Amino acid sequence: MKLSAFGKKFTRHSGILSLMDDLGNAMANDSDMIMMGGGNPAHIPEVETAFKERLQRILDSQCEFTRLIGTYDPPQGEKGFISELARFLNRHYGWGISERNIALTNGSQAAFFMIFNMFAGHYDNHQCKRIQLPLAPEYIGYADSGVKDDFFIANKPDIEHIDSHIFKYHVDFNHLTIDESTGALCVSRPTNPTGNVLTDHEIEHLDALAARHDIPLIIDNAYGAPFPSLIFTEARLNWNENTILCLSLSKLGLPATRTGIVIASEQIINALSGMNAIMNLAPNSFGSLLALDMVRDDSIRPLCQNVIRPYYEEKAKFAIHCLKRHMTGIPWRIHKPEGSMFLWLWFKDLPVSSLALYEALKARGVLVVSGHYFFPGITDGWQHKYECLRITFTQDSTSVDKGISIIAKEVRKLYGM
Known part of the structure; x- marks a missing residue:
């Protein structure tokens, strides 16, 4: 079967496809993989309760239920x-x-x-x-x-x-x-x-x-x-x-x-x-x-400002605490965490590419995202592209701490420490 140029472009390998495949396969297989790669938001009980209550009100109203599924x-x-x-x-x-x-x-x-x-x-x-x-x-x-x-x-x-x-x-x-x-x-x-x-x-x-x-x-x-x-x-x-x-x-x-x-x-x-x-x-x-x-x-507004934002801010602080504890002696840096649900790790002069590090971590049971995917439009061989990882800190504290510990061990080994 021959594909058009459009068909070829949108069926070839892409970073977003790799990311969502990793996420979907890990979830479907109910694996022990530590998910520090995807952007799935955390399941915050207060937030889920608010949406469950709203959904129940919709179900209790025939008019709103019809708007939801039938119009x-x-x-x-x-x-x-x-x-x-x-x-x-x-x-x-x-x-x-x-x-x-x-x-x-x-x-x-x-x-x-x-x-x-x-x-x-x-x-x-x-x-x-x-x-x-x-x-x-x-x-x-x-x-x-x-x-x-x-x-x-x-x-x-x-x-x-x-x-x-x-x-x-x-x-x-x-x-x-x-x-x-x-x-x-x-x-x-x-x-x-x-x-x-x-x-x-x-x-x-x-x-x-x-x-x-x-x-x-x-x-x-x-x-x-x-x-x-x-x-x-x-x-x-x-x-x-x-x-x-x-x-x-x-x-x-x-x-x-x-x-x-x-x-x-x-x-x-x-x-x-x-x-x-x-x-x-x-x-x-x-x-x-x-x-x-x-x-x-x-x-x-109060749901975001008093529940969601403080939740992620505390998660970020905990992940940074774990980095400081596990990364001693490694030439690591992070971008100043000013928002979102990610930390951007930079290992200067990393001996292998970030994609190779991603593969090694995946084999160790930790999913991250290789930094090289995040530079569309940068076409030269800028080394910085291959020295970074994106990690998410939305999982429970035990998983985040364990995942960062495994990242540190793998990186320390690469630097010969």
């Missing part, structure tokens, strides 16, 4: 949730948006596939444009989302060394070049994989550059405010007509509902709605209806 939504998404979310954002941020500025998608991955290919690729004038990542490393799921190859331009970061074990990436504006080949700028904040939160100044600078070149600034806010609010530092959330802001219900605790949220100009929302209709008929209702009451009565 197509419009291609833009569930209208009640969109309306309440617009009111919520205007209450708390004063943006002055309407329902016409919001669309839902079947998960953020689907949203980025549509948005990226809307602004990058071949134009009518035969010009070919790409998505520019002002700071790599960036999210593993972006890398293979373009219909064509050579889809990204990326910039290496400016690295600030804070102390002997902590560093932080910054956008290197001195080497950030935007020209006619750039279709859009895209950043995640907090950044997956590093937990980096771009400063307000960096966001303002990128916004000004995007406006000057008449291209959108896409901000992936899957871990940010207003939900799940996994930001451990100060950061303002801004929006304007030139910004495409992407939210998600996954890290709130609803990954299986696949609910992405896009806030953008009416023109872009109309385009996304049309693409939804062609690709899916309509996005599903499950996540938006589960979260509807929380958005309407603002209870989503």
